[in-house]
């Protein structure tokens with residue numbers, strides 16, 4: 353039988369299991385790994401990494417790392433500790449300062465504030481020539497001179513010198529101070545000159561001369577401060593005359609040579625007066641023919657220099673000048689400072705105040721060698737003293753009385769006179785003393801008005817102020833000095849340093865704002881040991897601060913203080929503390945922060961470069 357055959361069973365050919373067969377052709381193939389197996393592998397791997405790393409580090413590395421960490425930690429701790437300490441210290445300082453401030457009086461606080469202002473306004477540029485400043489030239493030794501005190505004075509002890517200074521109320525400051533000498537002969541002043549001075553009733557040196565002349569003759573830089581009329585002119589003129597005499601005797605000066613010394617003054621009038629003095633003294637010297645004649649030149653604006661061509665044509669010894677004209681002459685090479693050794697500034701504080709500071713530097717730049725520098729004045733506020741001191745070489749400060757103090761030989765009377773009553777009262781006031789009398793006013797128009805009024809009333813009066821021509825000024829001074837006129841009405845111009853004979857009475861018609869000006873003005877009387885009166889009109893127009901300055905000045909000089917001045921309270925006195933002079937103007941009634949001069953000084957300094965060359969003074 354044919355049987356139906358059963359379908360044939362075929363064996364299905366399966367693909368081989370990937371586990372058993374790796375096909376090289378397929379790179380992307382990843383075999384399956386069970387989760388547990390995978391976790392196991394990962395763990396092993398992690399473990400193996402750790403083991404590997406640890407295996408690469410040495411025990412030393414580990415030690416270093418630990419030490420680094422410790423150090424870092426220590427640093428962190430130290431920093432925090434320091435910060436805490438600093439904070440505590442700052443707190444402590446703050447608390448201490450607050451406690452100190454609480455203890456300080458208002459006066460002390462004001463003083464500190466003043467010192468800060470003073471430091472801020474202090475001139476930074478030294479009083480030296482631009483050339484010296486640029487080259488950094490700094491002299492450390494004083495000028496050498498041949499002058500020596502006589503042996504018996506050199507043999508005196510320091511104590512003896514001190515006692516002599518004490519006797520004459522001379523205060524000195526500086527190194528190796530030459531001895532004070534109490535007669536002209538011992539100062540080695542030529543005998544003819546000593547004789548001449550005696551004929552002018554100048555027998556013994558005044559305190560400023562007693563210490564000032566030996567100091568200047570010894571070649572020392574100095575600041576000489578002494579009250580008005582105390583003979584400062586002779587103190588700085590005698591040494592330069594003696595120096596010129598010595599130089600001329602060694603080798604006579606021929607045309608084009610000299611000068612040996614220069615005296616600078618802030619006004620033409622003062623320069624003229626000083627020139628006349630020097631001329632008188634040098635002429636007296638050469639009179640007997642034992643000493644050579646010295647040539648002195650006056651160098652001021654407003655005059656024709658050709659009038660002095662006879663002097664210019666010879667060797668020059670001493671020049672007395674105002675800054676403007678002197679610079680002009682030096683620039684034109686009419687003479688040089690090649691052999692100039694002595695530079696003296698009279699009314700030195702005024703020179704600086706009036707804006708001559710740059711001119712002075714300019715003048716200094718004409719010196720070829722080291723010079724001896726001397727500064728003289730009756731008033732010299734601390735600001736100017738400090739400034740000058742740093743500009744001089746081993747300077748010596750010679751002080752007779754407080755800088756800016758009034759001359760004690762002047763009887764000071766202060767009267768309250770209403771503005772409208774002043775003119776009439778002036779006539780009455782003129783009756784107090786016989787002539788000559790000087791009347792001061794701050795205002796040029798007022799000077800003219802007063803002169804006109806006096807002339808109308810039959811008083812012989814001349815007037816002088818900055819707007820008058822040089823001829824008018826010279827005429828006024830000559831007429832007044834000679835006694836042809838009884839009264840001179842003047843603005844501030846005539847107050848500085850002018851020495852009129854025997855002024856009986858100074859009337860201050862309008863009180864100057866700055867107390868220094870008052871001191872100079874009343875100082876036209878009571879000169880060279882004589883007494884005089886100063887009457888000052890004040891009223892409600894006079895600033896209270898000026899009145900306070902005046903009150904203290906009167907008290908200092910032991911003068912009668914009128915009740916209306918006594919009744920003015922000083923806010924600083926209530927604050928306690930000592931009353932020192934204002935460092936800018938020397939006034940005793942105020943501090944620097946409300947100094948009337950400070951503003952003026954700054955204004956002047958700003959305007960200084962605009963002042964014309966031919967100002968010759970004011």
Ligand SMILES: Nc1ncnc2c1ncn2[C@@H]1O[C@H](COP(=O)(O)OP(=O)(O)OP(=O)(O)O)[C@@H](O)[C@H]1O
Nearest residue numbers: 554556557558580581582583584585730849851880
């Ligand atoms: N040793 C002296 N003995 C007597 N009189 C003197 C002596 N020295 C100078 N004098 C006279 O004193 C007067 C004042 O002198 P001087 O003009 O030098 O004063 P000062 O100190 O410059 O005053 P100021 O500050 O006002 O310029 C002059 O007339 C002068 O002749």
